[in-house]
Amino acid sequence: MPVKLSEVAQHAGVSLATASRVLNGSSRTPAADIAERVKSAAEELGYVANAQAQALARSTTGLVGLVVHDIADPYFSAIAHGVQQAALQTRHQVLLAGTDIVGDGSPGDAELAAVNAFISYRTDAIILAASRLLDEDPRLAKALSQYINNGGRVVTLGPSAIPEARVLTVANREGATALVAALVAQGIKRFVILAGPHERNTARVRVEGFLHGLAEANLEPLAVVHGAFTSKGGYDATVEYLNSLGDKAQALSVLKDDAESPVCILAANDVIALGAMTALRSRELSIPTDIQVAGFDDIPTLRDHSPALTTYRLPLEDMGKLAAEMALNPAAKQSGSVTGTVVLRESAGHQ
Amino acid sequence: MPVKLSEVAQHAGVSLATASRVLNGSSRTPAADIAERVKSAAEELGYVANAQAQALARSTTGLVGLVVHDIADPYFSAIAHGVQQAALQTRHQVLLAGTDIVGDGSPGDAELAAVNAFISYRTDAIILAASRLLDEDPRLAKALSQYINNGGRVVTLGPSAIPEARVLTVANREGATALVAALVAQGIKRFVILAGPHERNTARVRVEGFLHGLAEANLEPLAVVHGAFTSKGGYDATVEYLNSLGDKAQALSVLKDDAESPVCILAANDVIALGAMTALRSRELSIPTDIQVAGFDDIPTLRDHSPALTTYRLPLEDMGKLAAEMALNPAAKQSGSVTGTVVLRESAGHQ
DNA sequence: CATATATTGGAAAGCGCTTTCCTAACGACT
DNA sequence: AGTCGTTAGGAAAGCGCTTTCCAATATATG
Numbered sequence: 001m002p003v004k005l006s007e008v009a010q011h012a013g014v015s016l017a018t019a020s021r022v023l024n025g026s027s028r029t030p031a032a033d034i035a036e037r038v039k040s041a042a043e044e045l046g047y048v049a050n051a052q053a054q055a056l057a058r059s060t061t062g063l064v065g066l067v068v069h070d071i072a073d074p075y076f077s078a079i080a081h082g083v084q085q086a087a088l089q090t091r092h093q094v095l096l097a098g099t100d101i102v103g104d105g106s107p108g109d110a111e112l113a114a115v116n117a118f119i120s121y122r123t124d125a126i127i128l129a130a131s132r133l134l135d136e137d138p139r140l141a142k143a144l145s146q147y148i149n150n151g152g153r154v155v156t157l158g159p160s161a162i163p164e165a166r167v168l169t170v171a172n173r174e175g176a177t178a179l180v181a182a183l184v185a186q187g188i189k190r191f192v193i194l195a196g197p198h199e200r201n202t203a204r205v206r207v208e209g210f211l212h213g214l215a216e217a218n219l220e221p222l223a224v225v226h227g228a229f230t231s232k233g234g235y236d237a238t239v240e241y242l243n244s245l246g247d248k249a250q251a252l253s254v255l256k257d258d259a260e261s262p263v264c265i266l267a268a269n270d271v272i273a274l275g276a277m278t279a280l281r282s283r284e285l286s287i288p289t290d291i292q293v294a295g296f297d298d299i300p301t302l303r304d305h306s307p308a309l310t311t312y313r314l315p316l317e318d319m320g321k322l323a324a325e326m327a328l329n330p331a332a333k334q335s336g337s338v339t340g341t342v343v344l345r346e347s348a349g350h351q
Numbered sequence: 352m353p354v355k356l357s358e359v360a361q362h363a364g365v366s367l368a369t370a371s372r373v374l375n376g377s378s379r380t381p382a383a384d385i386a387e388r389v390k391s392a393a394e395e396l397g398y399v400a401n402a403q404a405q406a407l408a409r410s411t412t413g414l415v416g417l418v419v420h421d422i423a424d425p426y427f428s429a430i431a432h433g434v435q436q437a438a439l440q441t442r443h444q445v446l447l448a449g450t451d452i453v454g455d456g457s458p459g460d461a462e463l464a465a466v467n468a469f470i471s472y473r474t475d476a477i478i479l480a481a482s483r484l485l486d487e488d489p490r491l492a493k494a495l496s497q498y499i500n501n502g503g504r505v506v507t508l509g510p511s512a513i514p515e516a517r518v519l520t521v522a523n524r525e526g527a528t529a530l531v532a533a534l535v536a537q538g539i540k541r542f543v544i545l546a547g548p549h550e551r552n553t554a555r556v557r558v559e560g561f562l563h564g565l566a567e568a569n570l571e572p573l574a575v576v577h578g579a580f581t582s583k584g585g586y587d588a589t590v591e592y593l594n595s596l597g598d599k600a601q602a603l604s605v606l607k608d609d610a611e612s613p614v615c616i617l618a619a620n621d622v623i624a625l626g627a628m629t630a631l632r633s634r635e636l637s638i639p640t641d642i643q644v645a646g647f648d649d650i651p652t653l654r655d656h657s658p659a660l661t662t663y664r665l666p667l668e669d670m671g672k673l674a675a676e677m678a679l680n681p682a683a684k685q686s687g688s689v690t691g692t693v694v695l696r697e698s699a700g701h702q
Numbered sequence: 703c704a705t706a707t708a709t710t711g712g713a714a715a716g717c718g719c720t721t722t723c724c725t726a727a728c729g730a731c732t
Numbered sequence: 733a734g735t736c737g738t739t740a741g742g743a744a745a746g747c748g749c750t751t752t753c754c755a756a757t758a759t760a761t762g
Contacts (some may be wrong), residue, residue: 001501004748015712022751028710028751046497051471052412053748055403056717071435074652077428081449084422088454098432103439104381117444120402122353146397150352163625204597231655271652276558278655301425301622301652304582304629317423355718366742378741379721404718407747409709 003045012041016200024049026322051173055122064092065118067111069130070100075269075316076298079129079157082320090328095123099130112140119143124151125327127259128160129320133261136161155327158201168323169337172202172296175312176209177216179294182342183310184217186349188292193224194237194276200229203268206296210266222263228274233274234267242283262291264348270295270302270311277309277347288349298343310348314340354396356486363392370626375400406473415443415678416469418462420481421451425650426620430480431506433671441679450481451642463491470494476504476678479511480671483552487512506678508670509552519674520688523553523647526663527560530566530645530685531617533693534661537700539615539643544575545588545627546618551580554619557647561617573614577655578623585618585626593634613642615699621646621662628660628698649694661699665691 011021014034016046021028029035035287055061066083066117068076080096087094097114118126133220144162145252154165158172180191193210196203207224214221223244227237265274273295275286284289286317287307298313319338326332360370365385372379375391380386392398406412417434419427431447438445448465462481469477479497495505505516509523531542543666545562547554558575565572574595578588618624624646628638636642639657646653649664670689677683 002470002497006748008592014729015588016749017714017751018710019582021711023748026750034711046493046671048467048470048494050408050473050748051468052403052473053717054750056401056407056719057748057750059717071422072425072428072432072651074423074425074428077423077425077431080428081421081423081448081452084447084449085452088452093472094447096431096435096445098435101436101439117402119353119399121444122401122403143399146353188493214445239617273654274655278657281657299584299652300423301625301650304625305656306629306632357718367719368721368742368744369740372741375720377720385741401718404747407749408718408720410747450721 002050003047004050005047006100008045008047011045012038014038021048024054041205047080047341059122060124061122062092063095063118063121063123064119064324065095065097065114065123065126067099067114067118067126067128067130069098071096071098073271075271075297076129078300078316079320079323082317082322083127083324084320085317086321086324086328089325090317092124092328095121109138112137112143115140115143115147116119117153119147122195123152125155127323127327128154128156128165129323138324145270153327153330155323157323158205166326166332166334166336168319168326169335170202170314170319171339173209173212175314175340175342176206176266176296177198177213179296179310179312180210181216182344183264183266183294183348184213184219186344187261187312188348189217189219189260191219191221192265193221194234194265194267194272195224195226196229196333197273198226206268229269229272231271231275231278234272236275237272237280238265238276238279242279242285251281253303261349262288264269264292264294267295268292270297270299270309273309273311273347274302274305277307287347292348293349295325298340307347308345310345311343312340313343314338353401354398355401356398359389359393359398361394362396363389365389374398375405410473411475412473413443413473414446414469414472415675416446416448416465416472416474416477417631418450418465418469418479418481420449422447422449426622426648427480429651429667430671430674433668433673434478434480434675435671436668437672437675437679438700440676443475443679446472447481459488461643463488463494466491466494466498470498470503474503476506476608478674478678479505479507479516480674483507483509483511485558489670504678504681506674508674509556517677517683517685517687518558519670519677520687521553521665521670521692523556524563524666526691527557527617527647528564530647530661530663530693531564533562533643533695534565534615534617535564535570536698537695538612539571539699540568540611541614542570542572543592543614544572545585545618545623546575546577547580547584547618549577550596554580557619568697572617580620580623582611582622582626585623587626588623589616589627589630590634593636594631611638612700615643615645618644618646621648621650621660624660624662624698625653625656628656628658638698645699649691654700658698659696661696662694663691664694665689 009016019038022035065132100112102110141162148164156165156167195207225241227233295309295311298311358368370389373386450461455462463587492513507516507518547556576588576592578584616627646660646662649662
């Protein structure tokens with residue numbers, strides 16, 4: 001029912017071809033007076049080009065698909081924000097899917113479903129930012145390779161099992177190691193790791209980085225506790241750990257050995273660390289004197305937190321921007337990488 | 352270059368029409384053996400329907416457009432999350448746009464640009480969640496009415512200047528009033544309002560609600576300070592207010608009059624409140640003994656904050672879900688409303 | 703002034719689907 | 733056996749654009 005190009009053409013007294021050339025960037029530009037007539041006709045009728053039809057005719061859609069795990073998670077929303085910025089540069093619209101929200105089918109299928117939807121809409125590119133699962137679905141890999149062979153571009157945040165995809169490497173491992181090293185340099189010797197779910201790639205790699213950092217200092221973690229990749233996951237894991245220590249007095253005697261600096265909790269991300277801090281507070285353990293905490297990501301919203309969270313800062317928005325640039329520019333590099341910086345703050349005893 | 356339906360049909364030895372009927376929900380279902388042949392041909396060739404072509408033929412796209420202000424803001428990302436959930440139910444894909452990110456053109460044009468893009472893609476519906484500007488762009492209203500007349504559905508969060516749009520009313524005003532009433536009931540008498548930017552509708556309405564609540568208690572705010580709708584905005588506004596009070600001793604004598612309970616800062620949203628708390632902490636004012644703070648929204652990430660923030664809880668995800676349902680179900684009600692609840696916590700002296 | 707060369711607008715052929723309309727086949731019924 | 737009502741597959745006409753190819757006109761060249 002919307003007005004179509006043929007009506008505009010008729011209204012302006014020109015052919016379809018001419019109207020098309022005037023209104024949509026063509027290599028051929030009709031004469032100025034004709035162009036003017038067409039433009040005002042379009043304006044007058046309130047013409048808006050049908051992008052679907054254009055996509056069909058041009059065989060390029062101006063769409064970019066972004067799949068995240070949970071858009072409500074500040075980690076992903078920051079990335080999404082970066083993607084939007086880059087998408088605007090190339091006048092792309094972003095199609096968003098979240099793998100945390102499952103319809104029918106198994107939870108693991110959400111990513112496949114999202115990717116298939118994007119492929120169906122013939123997005124020019126797909127950005128996979130959902131922290132990938134460990135055992136990648138072969139159907140996903142197959143669908144994506146086919147998509148790439150058909151001219152689609154795929155970029156993944158972190159390594160993936162799709163050989164043809166462009167990958168934006170994130171210094172999760174190195175960052176985790178660097179964070180531990182910085183903490184060790186502060187005199188901390190005893191660590192507990194809140195590892196998140198072990199099937200999540202990102203979490204696993206960070207934990208490996210933590211362990212590697214510890215090993216380099218000839219240290220071993222007091223414990224490695226798994227849990228959900230959420231605030232509640234951090235809370236529960238912390239409670240679990242504290243309970244394993246006995247009652248409060250016993251716990252304190254372990255955590256705060258006079259001879260050494262307190263135990264430091266290494267969380268696989270900031271949100272987990274946040275949950276951990278809440279748990280500690282509820283046990284009336286004070287940070288950083290009784291126990292210390294470090295996170296990962298440096299989520300913007302948490303920068304106002306008190307005590308300020310020691311963490312490894314990842315340039316989340318830039319990651320999104322970079323990924324989108326790699327995805328949207330056909331000539332972009334096939335791979336890129338981002339690193340972050342250790343940010344020492346109060347939660348780990350920094351003044 | 353992707354495989355198309357005609358190839359599948361040929362591979363299965365049937366006509367285009369039959370293949371279409373088998374693979375895409377048609378009212379007519381071909382015989383079982385034929386269907387099987389088509390399906391396995393599709394599977395074998397890795398056929399994925401071209402949604403653009405389907406959209407063109409069916410004149411419905413399966414797309415829903417969501418325009419937010421800043422997807423990195425937890426308020427909007429929570430809403431987006433809700434929208435995603437509802438969109439999955441109707442198998443819609445969500446197209447996301449943010450008005451905080453501006454290309455060329457004036458910043459105010461971002462919303463118009465987003466809406467025009469969505470109209471161009473012929474989204475089945477558009478959800479306007481960006482906290483609307485006070486002076487709505489007439490071009491926006493025009494574009495949207497035309498869109499609605501052409502069969503599109505529009506739902507706005509909060510009132511809008513588009514008479515044909517469905518509106519999901521949010522109890523910003525009532526919530527703000529209720530929050531103040533609850534605070535007054537706690538014995539608080541002196542309030543400072545951090546109003547956010549005055550051109551933002553949401554902020555303005557909330558401030559009106561605050562003022563209304565105060566008036567009902569025969570009170571007036573000590574001050575109303577405007578600023579950005581961000582953490583930094585809250586920080587700056589708070590610093591500005593504190594500076595107006597003189598040095599720390601003078602400030603303290605004002606804030607914490609022995610005869611009365613401390614001054615309470617009413618922020619137009621949680622993020623502003625967060626910034627305010629950071630500012631207070633940097634001035635070594637303790638919450639809630641020296642000064643108190645209340646926010647608005649009850650952002651999930653902030654629930655782990657200490658001191659816990661008194662606020663008005665809005666069911667953000669549900670709002671998104673509801674808005675999307677109103678948008679996606681043609682037969683849905685033309686309007687709906689959501690209210691929240693006052694949540695008294697430590698930051699305003701609640702035990 | 704005639705011919706070769708750009709330019710410019712228009713007709714029409716797709717782009718990959720859906721869906722109406724048609725025809726053929728089949729079974730049921732008298 | 734003949735007729736009618738069903739059902740099922742296929743041909744073809746769009747959906748709203750872009751773009752190639754043509755024809756016609758305008759410009760440049762000898």
